[in-house]
Amino acid sequence: MLSQDAPFDTRNLPALAPDLVLAEQPGGRWKIQSISPALAALAGRAVEQLQGKALAEAFGDGTPPLAELAREVLENDRPLDAIPVSFAAPRPARLVAEVRPGGLSEDFRGRLVVFRFRRASPGEAGQKLVYGGMVGSSAGMREVFRKIDLYAASDAPVVVTGETGTGKELVARALHDQSPRHRGPFVAVNCSAISEELLESELFGHEKGAFTGAVRTHRGRFERADRGTLFLDEIGDMPVHTQAKLLRALEEGRIERVGAEAEQKVDVRVVAATNVTLEQAVGQGRFRADLYHRLSVLRIHLPPLRQRPEDIPHLAEHFLAMFNRKYAKQIRRLTPDALHLLQSYLWPGNIRELRNVLERVFVETQAEVIGARAFAEWIRERQDFSPGNWNLDAAESRPPQAVSPPYPLASERLLIEGAPRTALEAEIVPRGGAPAGARSTRPADLDVEEIRRAYQAAGGNLAGAARLLGVHRATLYRYLDKLGLRREDLEG
Template identity: 55%
Template sequence: MTDHIPSSERLPAVAPDLVLVLWGHGEWQVKSFSERLSAWLGIDPLQARGRSAEHLFADAVPSLLELATEVLERGQDLSDVKIRLFPEQPEFLADIQFAGLTDDYLGRLVRVTLRRETTASRQEIGFRNLVGQSAAMREVFRKIQLYGPSDAAVIITGETGAGKELVAQALHEESTRHSRLFAAINCTAISDQLLESELFGHERGAFTGAVREHRGYFERADGGTLFLDEIGDMPLHTQSKLLRVLEDGKVQRVGSEKSHQVDVRIVGATNVPLEQAVAENRFRADLYHRLAVLRIHIPALRERREDISLLAERFLQHFNSKYNKGVQRFTPEAIRLLQSYLWPGNVRELRNVIERVVVEAETEAIGARAFGEWIQERQQFASAAPPAHAVMDSRPAPADNLPMVIPYQDQDSISPVSVVEADIVASGRGRGIRAELTAEAIRAAYRACGGNLTAAARRLGVHRATLYRHLSRLNLTREQLS
């Protein structure tokens, strides 16, 4: 029987099952192939039975044998693991599951189900440079496609780090202006005087330091798209000039009496409600109505946790390439840990964390332990956060004061655990048991929240009733907490 690499022309859209068996002496051997997989490999199923899987799939990346062993050792199935069985062949998605014992009870069966990732499935988890398969992100993708061809102004709302500029770029790429310039400026990153100069340009000698004439973003983006980030914080006098440009399409440079006709589509972004800014006279009502023709809201990452594993995988691939690393995947524990965190910094924070662990990685798989130092830093950050006196009990905690929450599951229930206890997950201790809050953690949260138990429970990442149960268990009173 001759080994060979299967032709990609005969790759099935969905590969059938490959079942391996671990015999008593610990060597993986092939139990059976499905007919379609046997045809693709060009191997007679009868001849393959009992053959060394390590020999047949020696070039699999990541190691198919290590994945199967991990399932048995951890007692947990793996799903959607990207794997390449042979060099220069496309990747499969693999589900590895424990399938029982052999007839003689000397070996354990592991079923490996392989399937190809189709173009359609890839489109479902991303759009342009955006990644997501949650209902909220699919709505964002739909609006981008719907609003893209329009020239109407768009306001993008969402928390800091949610990806507002990526949405603006996607709108530009979906528009008829995609061949022209996409320009972006942060309205809070430069001083008020320089902001006007950067937007509208200036003439030579218009102010001290203006040694030559300067074309502003409006002139440079003529025919294209101008993205105004943090537009809600734009100074009022600059808002007036922006309104005039939107009304007549003419830009007047600082220090000039002449106007230039421009054709620019405006996309603005804000992490503060513009309606509130208008009510507080920090934003012009007429400019608000001019800008808020179309709106796209990007949900916070904690509101679409099903997208976290997809984003983590995308960042893993990016930083693997950037730093020439060989990391293949995250372990299930690592993914659960990432999905447990509330991500106050949203996608930007997730990207930074993944970059860190990839740089530090020395193995093919990144586990929960790799995040241990980061967890400790988050713990210190949470303990040093300002008191939450002003937060009403009925209101959600502000995004920059959210705790880290690690859900732990036993046979009866799920008990959320604060960042104070997160080292249990990172170290691997306590598997299969529910982690408990300590008196020190509760006391620190209670004092940080000014004696507000509801706010303290929120800070610890637990329900108020759960906090009361912990207080009863520890025989702690309010007086003792103070």
């Protein structure tokens, strides 16, 4: 048996051994009936500490959640093969799971699900996937792609959840493009971008003269999406009285224009998206429970970018290629230290924010490679959230404050994980970000104070100071000689 202190080695997982057997419990919960020593070590516990315990106590942070995979196997009564699964803590690992129905439990009161794990092959771990405009290789995104393939053929409503900027409309478009409705229209509407008074008319249409300003008959989004897909973005913000009419359209497949005397039949598949917790909105009375149950037949969750940093290099490559075509330039790549910096940031704006940051740096860069120093100004803004030089009065009067992601985090981490807390380190590369010998993509322009702060932040190590400044160590030595600086000058 592996000790709790032993490093987890995925080679300890036999290819065909049942590593985990889950027993179904009342209320949709799962209990660990048996677990292999190697898998228990992944949870940082001994086998006897986990047997009989709730699944959430051991593997609550799996992506995708093991409980969700077990539930899918039982609901569809068929196995799942080659499902990439990642575990974040306490010992990160990326595995491939095979999930099978395991029959009935010994007391015949519940069903069993059997998991077998193996190491991911090089083609399964790290290979970039592009699917419907989405890019990624992480277990979370592979699960999104798998669910799109699985749900595309159905006409059942789908709810896509995820934070702002994760790409929920791309998921909706991919569901449409892979479905039998792909020749029909894809119609999108943002429920929070239209006033409460006009949303009902926008969705269901209106007759001429139905209200003041209705000078002609208007076809609503449902009619325009007939025989296709209707994407309702930010559905959690839909007014309650409009929710009732939407429920009727979903239940009966019929709509009635505002001011009309008769209903008409429509054939529409609805895909809804939300960045708020619908369950919480139901509890607060802001969202109808009956509409929630009617919509939440199928669900796809888009993980935030901070939970899949391994996708950032693929996304950066994707966006660089896009910007090269757009601006007719040839910037080949980001340096390893620049990628390390991007992977250290928490990305509250997710992929939309990443794209905007990369486009900004792309436009400013004249070299063929983008280094970490190119992001210095952006880091200062993110760390301090200061107004900048365009409003010095506001900068002086308003205390610096950290930018908080819109979604609650499990911890009070800085936006740049492991980022140094000194003013200097907020301006340049986090400690350890640039490898030795890495060169900046911008010409060095260092002054005495900047060098002194880097030297002190690096603990008196010149090589470390050069890494923080984003320049070659030889460049720093030349500046020391040019400025007549000695070590004792830098320590003052």
